[in-house]
Amino acid sequence: MKKILRVLILLCCSFGTLAQQSVVSLELTNTGKDTLYLSYDPLFLGAKVRKDFFVAASGISDAIQFGIADEGIVDLNFRGKVFHLYLERGNQVKIKIDGKDWPKSLQIEGSLNAENTFLQQFNEKFADNFNATKVFAQMAEIPIDSWEMTLFDAKKAQSDFYKKATGLEKFSPKFKQYIENQIRWNYWNYLLAYPIVKGNTNTALTKVMALPNTLVADLDTKKLQDEALLSDSYRSFLSYYVTYFNSKAHDFEKYKDQSKSMTDKHSFAREHLPLLSYQYYLAYLLYNNCDKVLPSVARNTFAALSVSSTADAWSKVIKDKCGVILGAKDAEIAKVLEAKDGSFRAVNLKGDSVALSSLKGKILYIDFWATWCKPCIEEFPYSKKLMQSIPSKFKKDIEFLYISVDDTEELWKKGVEKHALMEGLNLFSKGGWYSEAAKRFKLQAIPRYLIINKKGEIVYENAKRPSDPRTLGELIQLLEEK
Known part of the structure; x- marks a missing residue:
């Protein structure tokens, strides 16, 4: 039996601009008793908006709203497999799934069909290159020069595959920018991760290792642009970029005090990141570390985040997660940190x-x-x-x-x-x-x-x-x- 599920997704420009609608239609055949869900992370902090659809009954239809910016990545989750859908405002996208031949049967039609078809092929071919768990495991036993060569070869393979994409010249400019950011920043992300990962693993070391200058000489910081935030490679890179170069500014000494670490990273990010990247990084820093620092440090970082109206959404998420810490006294939390x-x-x-x-x-x-x-x-x-x-x-x-x-x-x-x-x-x-x-x-x-x-x-x-x-x-x- 065929079941057609039409999902209405509201796309709205980020930071206060006008909203438009886009429709994603899902056509499912031979699915049996299954659950499909769509999820979206508008703030890139792991707090995803999610909607489940039980597709066992016929005649299912529902509507769901996601707050997506000019462009966004929505995850389609079905039978343990996740596909990333690239969307821009005003899209009409149709997804066809045959349960008997899943996931090979996946077809994408309508707006951006060529882009999304390529995205599935790219993500499948290079899945291991973008899987942090597998990359870190591979990194463990490789010297730095060999590691850089490994990353360079992977980057070249990704770029070659992208340049040979069918219909590349007709791809949306924003989509091309997204893929190019994925490729560029994946390389730099895992290159700068190398000394941080090694340093965290070997606790006997009192300093983070310094990368050879020749390896980081080509890092063009002018390419750090807010438009790249959609790329998860870029967002991960921001963390390692701040961590590594802030460490360099402090003679590569490891931090024993997480409060001092957050304060210094905040200062470095303020000086070196563009506005929205800076605000995202502060939100990321607080979201993952507010329970590891003194309340006064968390409050100072939060104050810097919330000073701009463009960070309202991030500020709300941080308040929800870190509200107790933000309102506590240093002495109270210091005891908790000691007892953890x-x-x-x-x-x-x-x-x-x-x-x-x-x-x-x-x-x-x-x-x-x-x-x-x-x-x-x-x-x-x-x-x-x-x-x-x-x-x-x-x-x-x-x-x-x-x-x-x-x-x-x-x-x-x-x-x-x-x-x-x-x-x-x-x-x-x-x-x-x-x-x-x-x-x-x-x-x-x-x-x-x-x-x-x-x-x-x-x-x-x-x-x-x-x-x-x-x-x-x-x-x-x-x-x-x-």
Whole structure:
């Protein structure tokens, strides 16, 4: 049975300009009992507007409004697959889906059909180049010169594919700008990410590594333009750009004080970013870090964000998320920040929530992993041998934890079974690279190992791998301490 779902999307220019309507029609055949949903992130902070459509019944029609700027990216989510739709004001777009041959059956007709067809092809071909989790895993063992060559080759392949696109000369100018920004800033994003990721992973280092000047000489800061904000590559680049060059301005010293870090990054962004990029960056900085800094610092940053009427929407989201912090006293929050170490929780195989603080009194050897991480999997035989090597008198005093940062619980459970990890305590932190584990322990790459002593204190934030023969000795030394 055929079901046709017409979705009315209201497109409105950002920052107070006039609104226009655009219609996206979805024609679904052979879908059975399925759920399809559209989502849109107007402020680029992860707070998506979402609408679900249950397509099991016939004659479904509904209307949905999204506040989209002159152009926008709407996600079409169906049967675990996500397609990004590029839209401009006044579009008429028709999407056809046959459930028997999904997702190969996807067809796009109407306004911008050539652009959206190319976008699906581009995203499918270069998916791994834009997947931060996979890119960081690849980055882990590559020296900087080789890494730059890898990024350069990827950029060239993307550019060549784009230049050969059918009907390129007829593509919308704004769409071409979007694709070109994706390609340009993806390269710079992961080049500047290299020293930051490496520095965060190796906590023994007191400084962030400096990139060779020859590698950053071609970075044209004149191309930092607000029109590029639609590109997620550009938005991610802004964070690493500010972090790296602010670090350079402070002799690459690592920050121990997050409040000082936010203050300095704010000052650097104010001096070096165009207006809307600056406001977005402040919103991003607060949205992800307001609970890690003193209220006075958060208030100062928020005041700079909210001084302009063009940032009203961002200000509202920050108020909703950070309102308690913004209204608190420094002394109150300082105590909370000091007490955060034992607050991490994750889910075990039975679905129960487990807090690390509940394991206080034991030595914890934590293995952060994911099913897609080959180096993680290669360490599993060594971690099993390590467990077996612990003397019997100490076994009750130590816990080996496998904490997965897979994208889904299903992948995690299959991985636990496939790799026979039942000897340790298996936990799942939902959200992949944006999970609580990744945020709490500042994971930038895996495998990553961490050791906590009996007092619940992190003693090795970047512990040696199970395959390192020194690991057993370090654990036994901690076990022998009274």
